[in-house]
Amino acid sequence: MKKLALTTALLSMVAVAAPAFAYQAEVGGSYVFTDFDDLKDTHSFGLDGTYYIKDVQTRDAPLNEAAFLDRATNIKAKVDYADNNGIKNTFYGAGAEVFLDGTDFYFSGNLGRNELKAKKYDVDNRVTTYGAEVGYLPAPGLLLALGVKGYDQKDGKDGADPTVRAKYVTKIANHDVNLEAYGGFGDLDEYSVRGDFYFDRTMSAGVDYYKNDLTKEDEWGFSAKKYFNQNVSLEGRIGVGDDYNTYGVRAAYRF
Numbered sequence: 001m002k003k004l005a006l007t008t009a010l011l012s013m014v015a016v017a018a019p020a021f022a023y024q025a026e027v028g029g030s031y032v033f034t035d036f037d038d039l040k041d042t043h044s045f046g047l048d049g050t051y052y053i054k055d056v057q058t059r060d061a062p063l064n065e066a067a068f069l070d071r072a073t074n075i076k077a078k079v080d081y082a083d084n085n086g087i088k089n090t091f092y093g094a095g096a097e098v099f100l101d102g103t104d105f106y107f108s109g110n111l112g113r114n115e116l117k118a119k120k121y122d123v124d125n126r127v128t129t130y131g132a133e134v135g136y137l138p139a140p141g142l143l144l145a146l147g148v149k150g151y152d153q154k155d156g157k158d159g160a161d162p163t164v165r166a167k168y169v170t171k172i173a174n175h176d177v178n179l180e181a182y183g184g185f186g187d188l189d190e191y192s193v194r195g196d197f198y199f200d201r202t203m204s205a206g207v208d209y210y211k212n213d214l215t216k217e218d219e220w221g222f223s224a225k226k227y228f229n230q231n232v233s234l235e236g237r238i239g240v241g242d243d244y245n246t247y248g249v250r251a252a253y254r255f
Helices: 002-017 063-069
Strands: 022-036 042-057 074-084 087-099 105-118 123-139 142-153 158-172 175-184 190-198 203-212 217-227 232-240 244-254
Touching: 042 063, 063 158, 063 175, 063 217, 087 123, 105 142, 123 158
Parallel strands: none
Antiparallel strands: 022 042, 022 244, 042 074, 074 087, 087 105, 105 123, 123 142, 142 158, 158 175, 175 190, 190 203, 203 217, 217 232, 232 244
């Protein structure tokens, strides 16, 4: 009996001492194939990375929403590259999200540059984009934010417009869901909505819609994501536009 009691006590101590899984960085690689109705198909590749100032605790929430629910301040960077028949399209971007400790306030900022080059068409265009937000979290899992999004083109054209965004992670019928909405107004006229349903902590399916009056984009998206363990994830998305379809895949690793 003494041995049994001692063993039970040791196992209890181990269980209490065992920390929940945590991570401080994530890196990912992506590929997108675009099938145009009237143009040649294109291929693009991407790399992205996010570093969190403090360890992110996954707890019992969906793994995909762990950083948001843990209010994890972070910095991130992304590179996309495509070279199709001599038409090169490159994007470089960086950003940061700050959840102010001890308060419910949120700040974010991003900066990007898109370069499009095609010698045979005498095209050499560069566009710098930027954005900033101030947000507030009035309830667990709910973010409301106001901001500005702008651009500056090589040819001298520029502009900046106000934006509004909301994100809410909650439960419906004992399942976690993620709901998002975004709008940019003025010359931009950009809108998007998204919903994700989590079958469990590791697997989700989502639907999104994006419309931009300036670039004439109008696209529905259907996606799915699976975490094979705490570190490795794989996701895919199909985008359906007016005259094109996109097929994308992304693999990521957390550590």
